[in-house]
Amino acid sequence: MERRVPDLWFTEYQTPNLRLGLRIKDVLLNKRSSYQHILVVDTMEYGRVLVLDGAIQLTEKDEFCYHEMMAHLLLCAHPNPEEVLVIGGGDGGVVREVLKHETVKKVTLVDIDEEVIKASKTFFPAVSCALDDKCVEIRPMDALLFVKGHFNEFDVVIIDSTDPVDFARGLFEPAFFKDVYVALKEEGMMVAQTESPFSEPDLLRDAVRGLRMAFEKVFLAWGVVPTYPTGLWTYAIGSKKLDPRMQKRPAPQRTKYYSDAMHSLAFELPPFINEIINGGNLEEAKGD
Ligand code: AG3
16 A cells, blocks of 8 residues: 555635635644634645635735735825825735835734734744834724724825625725725825625625725726635725826835836726726726
């Protein structure tokens, strides 16, 4: 008889009828925090993977696709971003990208679950590396409460949430977007991850609708993240004044997904996505 190695797989049910399977090399962490289940596995195809409540948050191999877009779309569209608020994102990936901008004086990270921050520091040093920077203040609390106490304070707010289930649901609501509006300065902008137009078209439509209730200008950008449901991802932007399609400052050096050309490309919506958020109305599709 030959020796055989066990065949371990991690499966994410992206929808009840669609799943992504990653072959596991090793299980590094498998625990429950007060808020969610936290799993860290090392996989053959994508390296280490952070999974919260069964949903992939990042993999070593493709996290840059998402984190670069979340940070640079707005930071490069703002003339002088100094004060940045990151909501969720306890892994530190967005904060790492934000700190590539020399204008930034302070980043406040508000994540409800300190255990995610701890897991990232232990297992994803290349993602969490900026969390100990002197410009970063970490506030482990509910972001819904945090934003209520802040007025006219931030240039850019980045909402790096999990899927809208359980405690993250409120982060996709119009009431929250309105609080974020108030927390932003006069030229402020916010971006939220708004899932896949293939698997969650209704969620995307509702999120854009909610943003339009709170902000003068609303825009949508898209990009590719191979390990997120369907691989096609959206980023919804609310702005008080500025047009985020106009890049004000060049892409930071050494990015792997975002570039000056990708900035404008990201705002070119494929017609089926425009249909979802505007019912095909081209005037509105321009965003303003
Ligand atoms: N936040 C968005 C993850 C959504 C993925 N959804 C899923 N796999 N079903 C990612 C946090 C990374 N900083």
